[in-house]
Amino acid sequence: MQDLRLTTLSGSTMVLPQSAVSGFCSRICGDVLGPGEDDYDKARSVFNAMIDRRPALIVQCAGVEDVMAAVAFIRDHDLLASIRGGGHGVTGHAVCDGGLVIDLSRMKNVRVDPARRTAHAEGGATWGDFDRETQTFGLASTGGIVPTTGIAGLTLGGGIGYLNRKYGLACDNLISADVVTADGRVLKASAEDNADLFWALRGGGGNFGVLTSLEYRVHPVGPVLGGELIFPLDRAKETLRFYRDWSLTAADEVRADATLLSSPEGPALAIIVCYCGSIDDGERVLRPLRQFGPPVVDTIGPSPYARIQNLLTEVLAPGFCHYWKSGFFRSFSDDAIERLVDFFAADVPSPFAAVAIEHLGGAVARVGERDTAFSHRRAQHSCLVLRAWPDPAASQDNIAWGRSCYGVVEPFLEQGVYVNYLGDEGESRVRAAYGANYERLAALKQKYDPTNCFRGNQNIKPSDK
Numbered sequence: 001m002q003d004l005r006l007t008t009l010s011g012s013t014m015v016l017p018q019s020a021v022s023g024f025c026s027r028i029c030g031d032v033l034g035p036g037e038d039d040y041d042k043a044r045s046v047f048n049a050m051i052d053r054r055p056a057l058i059v060q061c062a063g064v065e066d067v068m069a070a071v072a073f074i075r076d077h078d079l080l081a082s083i084r085g086g087g088h089g090v091t092g093h094a095v096c097d098g099g100l101v102i103d104l105s106r107m108k109n110v111r112v113d114p115a116r117r118t119a120h121a122e123g124g125a126t127w128g129d130f131d132r133e134t135q136t137f138g139l140a141s142t143g144g145i146v147p148t149t150g151i152a153g154l155t156l157g158g159g160i161g162y163l164n165r166k167y168g169l170a171c172d173n174l175i176s177a178d179v180v181t182a183d184g185r186v187l188k189a190s191a192e193d194n195a196d197l198f199w200a201l202r203g204g205g206g207n208f209g210v211l212t213s214l215e216y217r218v219h220p221v222g223p224v225l226g227g228e229l230i231f232p233l234d235r236a237k238e239t240l241r242f243y244r245d246w247s248l249t250a251a252d253e254v255r256a257d258a259t260l261l262s263s264p265e266g267p268a269l270a271i272i273v274c275y276c277g278s279i280d281d282g283e284r285v286l287r288p289l290r291q292f293g294p295p296v297v298d299t300i301g302p303s304p305y306a307r308i309q310n311l312l313t314e315v316l317a318p319g320f321c322h323y324w325k326s327g328f329f330r331s332f333s334d335d336a337i338e339r340l341v342d343f344f345a346a347d348v349p350s351p352f353a354a355v356a357i358e359h360l361g362g363a364v365a366r367v368g369e370r371d372t373a374f375s376h377r378r379a380q381h382s383c384l385v386l387r388a389w390p391d392p393a394a395s396q397d398n399i400a401w402g403r404s405c406y407g408v409v410e411p412f413l414e415q416g417v418y419v420n421y422l423g424d425e426g427e428s429r430v431r432a433a434y435g436a437n438y439e440r441l442a443a444l445k446q447k448y449d450p451t452n453c454f455r456g457n458q459n460i461k462p463s464d465k
């Protein structure tokens, strides 16, 4: 390595002599990549192809010692840094221009204790890694519905998934985490150890340190009753009204997400269902939804849980530009359905746009809004407007469509927003994401990261700043 130009926390550029850089590299067991090196471009790319950031150093950590060395290095030199788990954050906060990336993607080990019904996973594991190991024992925990999403980023924001109505959010299943904090310590966070930090990690995002390991509660899951129902767009209004009423009183075992989508095959309404109780009970619970209409496609049947977790893998493949805008429905009213479907039908975009109505409630809503940092407990449905396109030159039109679509649903949404779906939308939206818990989170940020070393995220400012 030669002398290296790096961006500092204040945004200025500093030059680090070659000796300091090689001294740091010699402490790292994993790899350290810089511009021009093999794999640098691969290592700096993230899920959203809109993001094109060029870090000065990417530290691909092999273990906790590497993470500690990287944190000490950024602290000693006051450097801009980011933390990378699965790289799925739509804002691309996992990478930073000119700074140092603490990349955990090599730390993917998952160890299951079937007798205790727990699973320990390293901070760079994905839900694919996690499901693979836990399903070996017929177990699972609430996790993201695309296997390449990182467990850490998702859990730190709350974590919704097909099992959330039965078993709560991903963060509700977190038992403990090992965290390298800004001062270089490795702290255990759990109900017994550093309980305030543990509270903050369950919804406060990557603001409080680098998670090297997460311990989850896991549950017997599978086979599930799941699959997809497709309805034509011209029957979307009546179907969504039926879906809404049915979903509000459905058993906790079921999650059903309704999505208006446009794809190369044309526009439609899709409802993806996962029932995690007994197959016989599931057949009874799902019958009204399957008989309504009826749908033109019905793929619901007994299935390994991992297959349902894979249904959207192709649709949500990396390499596309993405624009997301989301909120929680105050009420998914007839009026909201009317306007949303009219908008979608009048301006059917291509190649890919979706408005996903995600099914919450159940166990998610039985936790108090102050019990974890994730506060949006009362919402029964969330709404995610998602636009994806291949050509960066077409960004303006695609983003404009996303904004217009969101404008249609916005009057029906709460003020809050799910931090894991939030784009770069400004300070007031960040506050809305942490909602009622923002002040407590800012006080804990002051305690655990007073210089705001970890600011490459939906940032909580330390309370004294």
Ligand SMILES: Cc1cc2nc3c(=O)[nH]c(=O)nc-3n(C[C@H](O)[C@H](O)[C@H](O)COP(=O)(O)OP(=O)(O)OC[C@H]3O[C@@H](n4cnc5c(N)ncnc54)[C@H](O)[C@@H]3O)c2cc1C
Residues within 6 Å of the ligand: 047, 082, 083, 084, 085, 086, 087, 088, 089, 090, 092, 093, 094, 104, 123, 124, 143, 144, 145, 146, 148, 149, 150, 151, 152, 153, 154, 155, 156, 157, 158, 159, 160, 161, 205, 206, 207, 209, 210, 211, 212, 316, 420, 421, 456, 457, 458
């Ligand atoms: C295709 C796709 C599907 C998705 N599906 C779901 C879903 O089903 N449910 C849901 O709730 N969300 C979902 N999301 C949103 C997802 O929860 C967020 O994008 C989340 O940030 C992804 O975490 P990551 O580790 O993959 O991302 P990264 O981009 O690597 O990280 C995002 C942020 O998380 C923090 N972070 C990541 N790892 C660590 C760590 N080890 N220690 C400390 N901080 C860390 C950092 O602040 C980082 O900036 C999905 C996103 C995509 C793109």
